[in-house]
Amino acid sequence: MGRSITILGSTGVIGKLTLQVLQELGEAFSVESLAAGRNARELAEQIIRFRPGYVSVQDEHTREELLGYLRGTGPIPDIGIGDEGLVNAGRIPSDVVVSAVVGARGLLPTWAALERGATIALANKETLVAAGDLVMPKARDCRAQIVPVDSEHSALHQSLRAGQPEAVQRYVLTASGGPFRTWTQQQLEQVTVQDALKHPNWVMGQKITVDSASLMNKGLEVIEAHHLFAAPYDKIDVVVHPQSIVHSLVEFQDGSMVAQMATPDMRLPIQYALTYPKRSAAPWPRLDLIAAGELSFESPDVQKFPSLRLAYEAGRAGGFAPCVLNAANEVAVEGFLNGRISFLGMAKLVESVLEKHPAGVPRSVDEILAMDAWSREASRAILEKGGWRA
Numbered sequence: 001m002g003r004s005i006t007i008l009g010s011t012g013v014i015g016k017l018t019l020q021v022l023q024e025l026g027e028a029f030s031v032e033s034l035a036a037g038r039n040a041r042e043l044a045e046q047i048i049r050f051r052p053g054y055v056s057v058q059d060e061h062t063r064e065e066l067l068g069y070l071r072g073t074g075p076i077p078d079i080g081i082g083d084e085g086l087v088n089a090g091r092i093p094s095d096v097v098v099s100a101v102v103g104a105r106g107l108l109p110t111w112a113a114l115e116r117g118a119t120i121a122l123a124n125k126e127t128l129v130a131a132g133d134l135v136m137p138k139a140r141d142c143r144a145q146i147v148p149v150d151s152e153h154s155a156l157h158q159s160l161r162a163g164q165p166e167a168v169q170r171y172v173l174t175a176s177g178g179p180f181r182t183w184t185q186q187q188l189e190q191v192t193v194q195d196a197l198k199h200p201n202w203v204m205g206q207k208i209t210v211d212s213a214s215l216m217n218k219g220l221e222v223i224e225a226h227h228l229f230a231a232p233y234d235k236i237d238v239v240v241h242p243q244s245i246v247h248s249l250v251e252f253q254d255g256s257m258v259a260q261m262a263t264p265d266m267r268l269p270i271q272y273a274l275t276y277p278k279r280s281a282a283p284w285p286r287l288d289l290i291a292a293g294e295l296s297f298e299s300p301d302v303q304k305f306p307s308l309r310l311a312y313e314a315g316r317a318g319g320f321a322p323c324v325l326n327a328a329n330e331v332a333v334e335g336f337l338n339g340r341i342s343f344l345g346m347a348k349l350v351e352s353v354l355e356k357h358p359a360g361v362p363r364s365v366d367e368i369l370a371m372d373a374w375s376r377e378a379s380r381a382i383l384e385k386g387g388w389r390a
Helices: 013-025 040-050 060-070 080-093 104-115 125-141 151-162 207-214 216-228 267-275 306-317 321-337 341-353 365-384
Strands: 004-010 029-035 054-057 078-081 095-097 117-121 146-148 168-175 236-240 246-252 257-261
Touching: 004 060, 004 080, 004 146, 004 267, 013 029, 013 080, 013 267, 029 040, 029 080, 029 216, 040 054, 040 060, 054 080, 060 078, 078 080, 080 104, 080 168, 095 104, 095 267, 095 306, 095 341, 104 117, 104 151, 104 168, 104 321, 104 365, 117 125, 117 267, 125 146, 125 216, 125 321, 125 365, 146 216, 146 267, 151 168, 151 216, 151 257, 151 267, 168 216, 207 216, 207 321, 216 306, 216 321, 216 365, 257 306, 306 321, 321 341, 321 365, 341 365
Parallel strands: 004 029, 004 095, 029 054, 054 078, 095 117, 117 146, 168 236
Antiparallel strands: 168 246, 246 257
16 A cells, blocks of 8 residues: 655644654655745654655745754755745655645645646645635546545545435534634623634644634635535535534435544544545544433524635635635634734624625636735735724
8 A cells, every 4th residue: 555645734733643644554655745834843853754855844044944953863855945845845746645734825736736646635625715616627637636634524525435426415514613602792702812722622723723713614614515525505514513523424315314423533534535545443542432422413603603604605606705715814813813803803804805806717726826815915904904903
C-alpha cells in the first residue's frame, strides 16, 4: 500500500494529527513535501523525523530561522518561500496531498495538486466553498480523486458506500451546536473570544473553532457537501447532535438511514482518507456505546445563529456568492479574534458584503481570487468604519 504524502499546513492541527497517523501507519507511507507558515521550530522537528525532500515556509525570515534549527541534524530539504513555495509544494510528485491550509489560501496549491492527478485528502473546506464549480470539474478532467477529511463529509463518504447516490433521499450533516447552543440572545451579545474558543468536543484551530461557535462552519460544510456529492441544497439538512458521536448520515429513498459513528477524534477521518479505499488497524480510542449513553438531536436555531442561513442562501444563489461569503467570514473572524467586532457582528458583516457583491459566474481561478480580494477589501472597509464593534 506504499504511498507518498504531501501535507499543506503541516504545523496546524490537522497537519500535526496527520503526521501522528503516518507514524502509526509505518514505513508504507513516506512524506515527500511539507508546507508550513512561520512555525520554524515545529517544522524543523517534522523535517528531522520525516525527512521530506521539499518544504515551504511563509517568508525569508522563517527560512533563515528554520536553517538555524536544522544545522547539523542531517540532510536539509529544498525550501520554498511564500505563495510560490506553497504552490510548489502542491506540485511536488506524491500520491496523496493533505490540503489543510486554513482559508482560501489553500486553493492554489490544491489546484496545482489536482492538475497532476493527485488524490486530495481535503481538510480545507474553503477551497470548495469558494471555487467548487471549478474544482470538481478540474478533478474529473485530471482524474484526481477528492476524499474528504472533515469528520462530517468523511462520514457521508463512508455512509454512501451502503447504496447508490441516485438512491439518496437526504444528506444529514450533524453539528455539535458549539459552546453557545443553550445561550440566550442576550448572552450571545456578551460573548468573548475566550468563550468562543472553548469548543465542547473538538480540539481545532482558532478560525474553525470560532466558525463552529457561530455555525458558519456548518454552513460552509453544506456548500462543500453540495459540491463533493453533487447534492441539491434541498437534500442537505443540518441536525444539532451535542454528543458528536454520529458524525453524519445518509437517508436512502427506502427510508433506511446509514450513519458513521465514532469518538470525536480527527485522526480517524484522516487515516480513512490516507488509506482509502482500504482500512487499516488503528490505536485510536474506540466508541463505547454504553459509556456514550443517550444520543440526542435537535434543529439548529437560525435566528440565534444566522450564519447557517446565510450559507444556504449564498449556496443557492451560486455564482460568486459562496466565494464572497467565505472571504467576508475570514475577515470577520479575524476581526472578532482581534477584538474589532462582536460575535453577533460577524454575521451582520458577512450579510452586508453579500448584499452588495458584484453579480457574475466564475470562469477561472483568477476570477475567484479577484472576487475573494474584493470581498476582503469590502469587509475590511466595514471594520475600519467601526461597524458592529464589540
